[in-house]
Amino acid sequence: MDTPSARTPSPPPAPPPVRGQGARRRFLVKIARAAAGAGVFALALDLFSRDAHGLPAVALRPPGAGDEGAFLAACVRCGLCVRDCPYPTLGLARFGEEVPVGTPYFIARRAPCEMCEDIPCVKACPTAALDPELTHIDAARMGLAVLTDHETCLNFQGLRCDVCFRVCPLMDKAITLEMLHNPRTGKHAMFIPTVHSEACTGCGKCERACVLERAAIRVLPRHLVKGEIGDHYRLGWVEEKRHGGPLVPGLIDLPDRMPASPSPGGRP
Amino acid sequence: MTAIRARGQYDAPPPRRRPWLRRHKWLLLRRASQFGVIALFLAGPMYGVWIVKGSLISSKTMGVLPLSDPYVALQSLAAGHLLASTTLIGAAIVLGFYMLVGGRAYCAFVCPMNIVTDAARWLSKRLQLPKGWTPPAETRFWLLGATLLAAVFAALPAWELINPVTVLSRSLLFGFGYAWTVVFAIFVFDFLISRRGWCGRLCPMGAFYGVLGAGALLRVAAKERERCDDCMDCFAVCPEPQVIAPALRGTQKDASRRILSGVCTNCGRCIDVCEKEVFAFSWRLAAVRPTGPGVFNTREGAREAGYSHVETTEGRKP
Numbered sequence: 175m176d177t178p179s180a181r182t183p184s185p186p187p188a189p190p191p192v193r194g195q196g197a198r199r200r201f202l203v204k205i206a207r208a209a210a211g212a213g214v215f216a217l218a219l220d221l222f223s224r225d226a227h228g229l230p231a232v233a234l235r236p237p238g239a240g241d242e243g244a245f246l247a248a249c250v251r252c253g254l255c256v257r258d259c260p261y262p263t264l265g266l267a268r269f270g271e272e273v274p275v276g277t278p279y280f281i282a283r284r285a286p287c288e289m290c291e292d293i294p295c296v297k298a299c300p301t302a303a304l305d306p307e308l309t310h311i312d313a314a315r316m317g318l319a320v321l322t323d324h325e326t327c328l329n330f331q332g333l334r335c336d337v338c339f340r341v342c343p344l345m346d347k348a349i350t351l352e353m354l355h356n357p358r359t360g361k362h363a364m365f366i367p368t369v370h371s372e373a374c375t376g377c378g379k380c381e382r383a384c385v386l387e388r389a390a391i392r393v394l395p396r397h398l399v400k401g402e403i404g405d406h407y408r409l410g411w412v413e414e415k416r417h418g419g420p421l422v423p424g425l426i427d428l429p430d431r432m433p434a435s436p437s438p439g440g441r442p
Numbered sequence: 443m444t445a446i447r448a449r450g451q452y453d454a455p456p457p458r459r460r461p462w463l464r465r466h467k468w469l470l471l472r473r474a475s476q477f478g479v480i481a482l483f484l485a486g487p488m489y490g491v492w493i494v495k496g497s498l499i500s501s502k503t504m505g506v507l508p509l510s511d512p513y514v515a516l517q518s519l520a521a522g523h524l525l526a527s528t529t530l531i532g533a534a535i536v537l538g539f540y541m542l543v544g545g546r547a548y549c550a551f552v553c554p555m556n557i558v559t560d561a562a563r564w565l566s567k568r569l570q571l572p573k574g575w576t577p578p579a580e581t582r583f584w585l586l587g588a589t590l591l592a593a594v595f596a597a598l599p600a601w602e603l604i605n606p607v608t609v610l611s612r613s614l615l616f617g618f619g620y621a622w623t624v625v626f627a628i629f630v631f632d633f634l635i636s637r638r639g640w641c642g643r644l645c646p647m648g649a650f651y652g653v654l655g656a657g658a659l660l661r662v663a664a665k666e667r668e669r670c671d672d673c674m675d676c677f678a679v680c681p682e683p684q685v686i687a688p689a690l691r692g693t694q695k696d697a698s699r700r701i702l703s704g705v706c707t708n709c710g711r712c713i714d715v716c717e718k719e720v721f722a723f724s725w726r727l728a729a730v731r732p733t734g735p736g737v738f739n740t741r742e743g744a745r746e747a748g749y750s751h752v753e754t755t756e757g758r759k760p
């Protein structure tokens with residue numbers, strides 16, 4: 175094919191390669207190629223794993239798990255916590271589930287955390303993904319219960335179900351029943367299950383026990399349900415209490431405009 | 443052919459094939475070990491016999507001995523989590539153990555994926571399929587680096603989302619889900635696309651243990667390499683055949699008889715298949731000398747083995 179002929183002048187011979195140069199060049203190209211390949215692979219893996227950060231709201235982490243990012247970095251997905259949980263609560267996410275594969279979780283409606291006093295799951299964890307400083311189960315914050323559906327909760331209908339209230343391991347602290355006027359009957363009370371976030375452990379027993387076909391009270395990850403007031407915000411009555419008196423001395427206290435108070439001049 | 447004989451050598455040729463059990467000793471031991479490990483883990487959840495709890499990634503034996511996979515622990519470290527002492531101790535024990543017995547002894551004697559890839563290889567050989575595509579030899583080490591890099595980027599042990607080794611071992615112990623798809627994919631890859639491709643070229647876990655093996659004490663040695671009659675059986679059976687030649691042919695820098703490469707899995711298959719019983723387990727630091735007389739292919743071989751008188755069959759009638 176490349177036979178030099180009279181018509182096609184043969185190109186000048188290439189300068190003889192400096193010994194080793196070609197080899198070094200090839201070596202460098204090879205390294206660069208491999209490094210680039212490894213980099214792309216790492217990036218793809220990174221993107222893929224970012225996808226896998228998502229956790230369905232019904233999946234709760236065992237007690238002692240910190241925020242999801244820290245937990246995922248720490249958990250080596252060994253299943254020791256699952257094995258030491260004496261109840262069928264914990265399971266390891268299997269391949270193809272929505273929970274990052276191999277990580278422990280539970281679904282409250284299926285099997286809530288039974289709040290073991292000795293917290294065997296935390297003791298079993300070899301990596302401290304479940305915080306070993308958690309020694310009192312009441313300090314666990316696996317999620318936060320919320321009365322999500324006022325339209326179906328029996329107590330909201332003025333009935334006395336109270337089941338969620340009574341199964342709560344921190345009854346009267348994490349859930350209380352708040353009495354409200356029942357406008358439907360006009361003369362009865364409604365006892366509204368009310369969750370207090372500073373005490374609720376998120377064990378899920380209330381959700382598990384709710385008598386409805388589908389629970390009206392749900393335990394959800396805290397970050398999904400807990401609101402946060404801006405730092406600058408001050409609640410007057412709290413500040414006043416802390417201060418031990420009016421914040422601005424000598425300020426005239428105008429009458430509060432409550433709905434029932436007569437409006438001046440008879441106008442609404 | 444010219445054979446060179448050393449004085450005092452046995453005259454009757456050895457029986458053509460050694461007994462079957464002898465030829466499969468290490469293979470059987472390996473399978474027993476692989477299934478035994480799984481059985482040990484399963485005895486707890488299935489029969490309530492809690493000798494070992496957890497999984498291959500991290501476990502507790504008899505309630506006291508913690509063991510952790512150092513590669514997974516390293517990923518977690520790379521992800522920015524300072525591991526608790528239990529994991530560090532557990533990983534150190536495993537690390538120490540494999541530094542002793544050869545890193546990739548994990549691959550040969552413990553890893554459940556090995557059963558899958560061995561099956562794929564057996565089948566593809568049986569059906570005489572072509573060897574297929576072979577990724578460059580150092581790919582696995584790049585992948586190993588990449589998985590650690592990904593753990594840093596993603597701030598979680600990213601490879602553990604798909605690592606077929608841990609996915610399979612967890613699935614065996616905690617239920618499968620779709621894990622069979624991953625396992626099946628590796629099987630198909632090794633069966634149709636690249637024979638020995640997964641363990642030999644890609645698996646970062648194998649690469650990690652290969653690095654550990656670089657200094658491992660327990661080594662296979664071509665102790666009686668003078669006896670080798672070039673049947674190539676060991677090359678055919680070895681999952682990493684490139685490691686054999688330097689030791690068998692004496693082309694290693696120090697002409698050592700020991701297989702020094704960390705990627706040798708210490709599986710012992712070469713010991714099993716060699717009719718001439720060339721190979722044996724040995725220690726990295728032990729001086730390896732041949733133990734008996736034999737047939738030598740070269741005069742030098744016989745001299746090197748310490749025989750001063752060599753007689754040859756050259757010029758003789760066979």
Ligand code: SF4
Pocket residue numbers: 236237258259260261263264286287288289290293294295296311
């Ligand atoms: S506290 Fe008890 S029931 Fe709850 S997850 Fe841990 S081991 Fe299971």
Ligand code: SF4
Pocket residue numbers: 248249250251252253254255256276277278298299300301302303304500
């Ligand atoms: S024991 Fe710890 S590291 Fe193991 S799966 Fe449970 S949380 Fe993860």
Ligand code: SF4
Pocket residue numbers: 321326327328329330335336337338339367383384385386389390391
């Ligand atoms: S158990 Fe369900 S229905 Fe009953 S009070 Fe609680 S939330 Fe309402």
Ligand code: SF4
Pocket residue numbers: 548549550553554555556559607640641642645646647648649
């Ligand atoms: S190379 Fe990987 S998959 Fe193969 S045996 Fe070793 S650890 Fe297991």
Ligand code: SF4
Pocket residue numbers: 662679680681682683685686701705706707708709710711712713
């Ligand atoms: S050299 Fe022998 S022990 Fe090493 S991997 Fe090959 S067959 Fe197995």
